[in-house]
Amino acid sequence: MSGSEQGEAARAEASLAMARLDRLAAFTDEPGRITRLAFSPALKAANAELLGWMRAAGMEARIDAAGNVVGRYEGERPDARAILLGSHLDTVRNGGRYDGALGVIAALAVVERLAARGTRLSHAVEIIAFADEEGTRYGGTILGSWAVAGRLPTDWRSRVDAEGVGAEAAVRAFGLDPDTVGTASRAGSPPAAYLELHIEQGPQLEAAETPLGVVTAIAGATRLLVTIDGAAGHAGTVPMALRRDALVAASECVLAVNRLARTSRCVGTVGHLRVAPDAVNVIPGRVQFSIDVRSAADADRAALLGEIRAAFETIAAAHRVALAWTVTSETAAVACAPHLIEAAAATLAEMGLPRQLLASGAGHDGIAMSTITPIAMLFLRCAGGISHDPAEAVDARDVEHGIEALARLTIRLAG
Ligand SMILES: [Zn+2]
Known part of the structure; x- marks a missing residue:
C-alpha cells in the first residue's frame, strides 16, 4: 500500500469504529439515554452485536461463563500465550458512548486489519469485552474482570440491585449459570499481556494537546x-x-x-x-x-x-x-508493567507523538487483570475530560491514532 492508500485505510477504520460506537449506543436499558447495566437486556443485545462483528472478522467468538464476550484470532505458534486486548461494554446510567466501548471497538479494528492483510502473528490476539466494569448495579464489580482473574467477591450471590433484583437472578436471566461463573477464570492459563485503550476521563491530554498517553499506574x-x-x-x-x-x-x-x-x-x-x-x-x-x-x-x-x-x-x-x-x-495502586509502558511509549514515539505518561485516577479492568498478567493502558483524549455523561466525545482523528497505536503495540508484542 502507498502512503496515501494507508492514510485512506486508517481514516476508513476510524470512521467505521465511530459508526459502530454509535450503533452500540443504541443498545440501552433506558430509551433516550445510554444505559447498559451489567447483565441487562441491552448489554446482552450489545454483546450479540459484537459477537457478529468478531465472527465476521474471522475470530472464534463466544460469551464466557461470566457474560464477557471473548474473541480469538489464532496465531502461528500454538504454544505462545495470547495477547489480550479489551475493555468493557457495560456503562453507568445515562453514560457516554466511548467509556469502555472505544477500547473494544478499537481492538476489533486491529484484528480486522490483521485479517484483511492475511497477517498471522506468532501469538494469538484475543479481544475481551467485560460485562461488569462500572459496578453501578451491584455496588462494585462482581464478575467481569474479577471472574477472569479468578477472584469473585465471596458475597456476590447475595447482592441486590436498586430494583430488588438479586445478582444470581440477573446472571441467570443473562443466560449464565451462577454455579459456573467461576469457570471464566483465566488464572490457570493467563494471557501474555492485557492491553486496554480507554478514554482518559480527565483533562490532561487535552491540556497537553496530544491524542494519546501511556498510563503508568491506576491510582x-x-x-x-x-x-x-x-x-x-x-x-x-x-x-x-x-x-x-x-x-x-x-x-x-x-x-x-x-x-x-x-x-x-x-x-x-x-x-x-x-x-x-x-x-x-x-x-x-x-x-x-x-x-x-x-x-x-x-x-x-x-x-x-x-x-x-x-x-x-x-x-x-x-x-x-x-x-x-x-x-x-x-x-492499593496498581502499576502498569514497566516493559509494557516502555513498549507503548516507543510506539507513540514511532508515530511521531510525544512521550506522554500519566496515571489513571479512575479504576479499570486492568486492576483485576494485573493479578494474573502484566497490564498496559493507553489513554485517548476526550473533550473537556468529560465522562460518565452523554456529553462524552472523542475526535475521529484521535481514534485513528488510537487504533494505529494499539495495532502497532499488539504487533510489537505478538509479532
Ligand atoms: Zn471505563
Whole structure:
C-alpha cells in the first residue's frame, strides 16, 4: 500500500469504529439515554452485536461463563500465550458512548486489519469485552474482570440491585449459570499481556494537546466517612462564643482536604455532606461527610491521610466538637508493567507523538487483570475530560491514532 492508500485505510477504520460506537449506543436499558447495566437486556443485545462483528472478522467468538464476550484470532505458534486486548461494554446510567466501548471497538479494528492483510502473528490476539466494569448495579464489580482473574467477591450471590433484583437472578436471566461463573477464570492459563485503550476521563491530554498517553499506574484510593458531633441549638438564643457548630468545623475540614491535597501528589475530594438537623433556625449538631483520596503512589496517599487527620484533630479541638473517622474502602495502586509502558511509549514515539505518561485516577479492568498478567493502558483524549455523561466525545482523528497505536503495540508484542 502507498502512503496515501494507508492514510485512506486508517481514516476508513476510524470512521467505521465511530459508526459502530454509535450503533452500540443504541443498545440501552433506558430509551433516550445510554444505559447498559451489567447483565441487562441491552448489554446482552450489545454483546450479540459484537459477537457478529468478531465472527465476521474471522475470530472464534463466544460469551464466557461470566457474560464477557471473548474473541480469538489464532496465531502461528500454538504454544505462545495470547495477547489480550479489551475493555468493557457495560456503562453507568445515562453514560457516554466511548467509556469502555472505544477500547473494544478499537481492538476489533486491529484484528480486522490483521485479517484483511492475511497477517498471522506468532501469538494469538484475543479481544475481551467485560460485562461488569462500572459496578453501578451491584455496588462494585462482581464478575467481569474479577471472574477472569479468578477472584469473585465471596458475597456476590447475595447482592441486590436498586430494583430488588438479586445478582444470581440477573446472571441467570443473562443466560449464565451462577454455579459456573467461576469457570471464566483465566488464572490457570493467563494471557501474555492485557492491553486496554480507554478514554482518559480527565483533562490532561487535552491540556497537553496530544491524542494519546501511556498510563503508568491506576491510582489507589481511600474512602472515608467522617462524623462530627457538636451541639444543636437555637439559632437565635445561643451566643456565638458558646456554640459547638458541627458544620462550621466540617467546613474547615473540607477546606483543609483541598489545601493539603493541592500540595501533595494526590487528589482529595469531599463529595458528600449531610447536615443534621438541617434546618434554617437550628445550629448544626451533627455533620457527616465523605473523603476520597487517590494517588498512583500508596505512600503519598498514606502521608496525605495522616496530614488530613492531624488537621482535623486541630479543627475539632478548636471548635470543641467530637470527630469520628471511618475508612469505608481502601484499594492499593496498581502499576502498569514497566516493559509494557516502555513498549507503548516507543510506539507513540514511532508515530511521531510525544512521550506522554500519566496515571489513571479512575479504576479499570486492568486492576483485576494485573493479578494474573502484566497490564498496559493507553489513554485517548476526550473533550473537556468529560465522562460518565452523554456529553462524552472523542475526535475521529484521535481514534485513528488510537487504533494505529494499539495495532502497532499488539504487533510489537505478538509479532
Ligand atoms: Zn471505563
